Amino acid sequence: MPSILERGYAVGEALVETSWVAEHLNDPNFVLVESNEDPLLYSAGHAPGAHEVDWTRDLNNPLTRDYIQREAFEKLMSRIGATPDTTIIFYGDKSNWWATYALWVFELFGHMNCKIMDGGRQKWIDEGRPLSKDRLAAGSSQYHAPERNDDDLRVFRDEVMQHVLRKGKLIDVRSPQEFTGERLHMEAYPNEGALRGGHIPGARSIPWARAVNENGTFKTADELRGLYESEAELSRLDDVIVYCRIGERSSHTWFALKYLLGYSRVRNYDGSWTEWGNLVGAPIER
């Protein structure tokens, strides 16, 4: 397995090895954050000193379908003991699917000192690294955040519609069954909250998990280019929109395109299929 430096990434500093994290557990310049889909995992044991950032409780607005606003983000950063100069190291379950989602939300607030621990929680455990069940006391750092700025990283349905009309590039990172709309016919299960199955016209299907190896680490830049450039016909200067069901899986692909392949214009459509598949009159392909 080549090291991160050997994998040819555009911004290799966006990833750190588990061994590097293990050596920096007590470094005050870094805050380690675990973000999982499974709400029990953090309490079952986490990397020593890691704070939990929960995707529903901490990142989402509890009322409106939207992310938190500036004040809540400032409180969150204070709780995890971060200042604007702190580098946040994210990791989590599902090959860092939720960790990249958290990182993406942090960047909406301009906190760009963020990295992902390659391989995530499972790799940390598989390597026999220490776990702690300690509940960390809330921090009290001062954090003044700017207002959330969605412009460069996030895209909304009307812009997606314009993008479709311009025949812009879209990557659907859901499963092949979701892409084709087959999931509508799965007995006894809702189609993930959508009334229609299929995909946004023109989207290419590259399921998010294809970007990672079996041990949860990201594939090399060459392998990623094989997926996104040879197979999905993207190129680095394209204006790319990625989407999934609610924007979590697509955050993983957003991270791979932006940091590992160096795409300059890639945005996450977090409305994703739960919005598009319910939108009256929205065009759909199967």
Added chain:
Amino acid sequence: MFPDRADRIDALVAIGQRYDARGAADVPRTVEKRVPGCESEVFIDTKPMGSGLKYLFAVDNPQGISAMALAELLDEGLSGVALDVVAKVPDDLVYEVFGRELSMGKSLGLTGMLRMVKHEAAKVLASG
């Protein structure tokens, strides 16, 4: 169940850690036994027990702590219980246990485990 999220999580973690892995001899890893929609790779088998069934779970994802917790709860709570009672357990039980802050995928997986238990009970009930 627990009004405080942290208490609930701690309790569920403790329950999940009681789960003992089961091999293929106890729970065959077949398509018919696999819980659909559950990313934690959960398989369920049954055998007669009292006036109901013994529900045997295999959770093959080492990170599937929620699935392990629910497996323990369903086994401890429903094994041996009358089939008509099991068949009528509301799906909302999953949210009462885990709270409503579950991802769609997690909801589907955990609800799928409960539904499969209910389905197994209903199947035996229907066969008389």
